[in-house]
Amino acid sequence: MTATGAIWRNWGRTEAVRPLRVERPASVAAVQRSVTAAAKSGLRVKAVGSGHSFTGIAVAPGVQLDLSALSGIVASDEARGRVTIAAGTHLHRLPALLRPFGLAMTNPGDIDRQTIAGATSTGTHGTGGSFGGLATQLTALTLVTGTGELLRISETENAELLPAARLGLGALGVIVDVTVQLEPAFALHAVERSEPVEAVLDGFLERTASEDHFEFYWFPHTGTALTKTSTRLPGDAHRAPIGAVRRWVDDELLANGLYRMMCNVGRAVPAVVPSFNRLTETITGDRDFTDVSTSVFTTNRSVRFREMEYGLPIAAVPDAVRAVQALIKRRGWRISFPIEVRSAAADELWMSTANGRQTGYIAVHRFFREDPGEYFRAVEDVMKTHDGRPHWAKMHDRDAESLRASYPHFDDFLAVRDRLDPERRFANAYLRQVLGD
Incomplete structure (x- = not known):
């Protein structure tokens, strides 16, 4: 991410915005307060990662949340090879963070400048006919919904939301951590x-x-x-x-x-x-x-x-x-x-x-x-x-009407969005383009 004065620009120089305000929450509770305060002010709010999306998916004209302070390992389950990672953690930091556990990501992408939440939310992938993208490696996540609620989504908690939330386009809430299924290095x-x-x-x-x-x-x-x-x-x-x-x-x-x-x-x-x-x-x-x-x-x-x-x-x-x-x-x-x-x-x-x-x-x-x-x-x-x-993070001209025909569960996803963000607190111009109002 590159900022010049109060203007935020993405890496590819395809998007720029001057947010009304920038907030840097240092805790999950602070993220909740930011979302709640934005709602009271009638403002949209968006989390921003490293700015490596070429589309406007992370553009925040209202309140921009910089989650770089939410970084590092939150918890580990070594028996199952799972680690919970704070949302603002950059992918290039993961090798050193995972080394003490003897674990590695199954199939990361070829660029590692993104944050873990940004990469999974936009559908970042590597290559290999037998391996899914980064979001398929998530077993759980925690997000702040449009009402400021802290919601845990996993195989045992709100499991019906996993197919939508693991790759949520930033439309369902602010992710604060993700749990990743890893494998031995x-x-x-x-x-x-x-x-x-x-x-x-x-x-x-x-x-x-x-x-x-x-x-x-x-x-x-x-x-x-x-x-x-x-x-x-x-x-x-x-x-x-x-x-x-x-x-x-x-x-x-x-x-x-x-x-x-x-x-x-x-x-x-x-x-x-x-x-x-x-x-x-x-x-x-x-x-x-x-x-x-x-x-x-x-x-x-x-x-x-x-x-x-x-x-x-x-x-x-x-x-x-x-x-x-x-x-x-x-x-x-x-x-x-x-x-x-x-x-x-x-x-x-x-x-x-x-x-x-x-x-x-x-x-x-x-x-x-x-x-x-x-x-x-x-x-x-x-x-x-x-x-x-x-690809959601790469340039294209498709809209909701054309994308609905390409995704069998398009309307199922919109139903989850209605549930978690009924006031469209996390909407922006790009999400209106690809998901509709």
């Missing part, structure tokens, strides 16, 4: 390769089904996909991590420093983008390494961008990627950022992009200094023809 053997993109598309369904974690990137204007295949190993497996020098060269100097320069030049002179992308294809080397899971899952990304991502029925992914490739070629666009393709298991969360179906994810990006509108709208049309569902 493990290692990953990662293999990164450059491969012909057509062969990767042809084999995508088989590799997604057979590998623990598979993903790939395709840079427009090239014929190569950059694949990453990660295999799970016991926590005491022999490690062969990337050396510090090579990691810095690959991940900081090239992937961030040089790439930032190329994006800025490409914005000024779009004609050079295809050549730059082919250069990226050339200088990206193959890597084979084994390390603790979080060091393999996560990636440092400091080049600012804007993103749209859609979840599709897994079988539709190869055709949808090919349609986007054809679209870019037909329109003559110069796209510097890659297309990212991942997968996730089906789940039962009502507002999950993977609800009821194994899902493949296609994400498109543009440098933050470029206008993504024309590109994103055209790609979105492709995704809609394949029954796509937009």
Whole structure:
């Protein structure tokens, strides 16, 4: 999150707001008081995490709650491998917090700057056809409802609310803690390769089904996909991590420093983008390494961008990627950022992009200094023809009417919202767009 004076801006620079007031509650009781006070003043109230959503899901024109003081481990149940984590805890802090318990998250995303409550509430996910998104790993949570009530939701308390609350879009209340099902710490053997993109598309369904974690990137204007295949190993497996020098060269100097320069030049002179992308294809080397899971899952990304991502029925992914490739070629666009393709298991969360179906994810990006509108709208049309569902934290133009047809439990979720926030204390413009009034 970046603040300039009283103006809050998100990381992707797609949203900005000047809240009427900012509050930083240091306890659960203080969160309750903030919500109650907002209600008495007739104000909307929103909790804000790290600002990594590209949509306006966390925009708070009224009262903005900064929950960074609610951080760390609240409780643990080591026998069941569960830990309760305060809502404002950033994901990048979890490896150190979980190390004393010998536990790790099953399948975190590839960015770890978000807060645990923000990531789960927006549907953040990693990759792996047998693994669900972060919200599927929640077994319980505590939230403050629109009336200021403290409500515990778990397998034994208000269990009927779990399918809605685990991925609640910030529409049901202010989450103050979550209980996460973890597993014994493990290692990953990662293999990164450059491969012909057509062969990767042809084999995508088989590799997604057979590998623990598979993903790939395709840079427009090239014929190569950059694949990453990660295999799970016991926590005491022999490690062969990337050396510090090579990691810095690959991940900081090239992937961030040089790439930032190329994006800025490409914005000024779009004609050079295809050549730059082919250069990226050339200088990206193959890597084979084994390390603790979080060091393999996560990636440092400091080049600012804007993103749209859609979840599709897994079988539709190869055709949808090919349609986007054809679209870019037909329109003559110069796209510097890659297309990212991942997968996730089906789940039962009502507002999950993977609800009821194994899902493949296609994400498109543009440098933050470029206008993504024309590109994103055209790609979105492709995704809609394949029954796509937009990621709640990524840019899209869908509204409640169109989303209702995509989510079998859409109205069930709205009924829970009516119960927990009847006065729409947690509403904002984005939630009105995607959920209605």
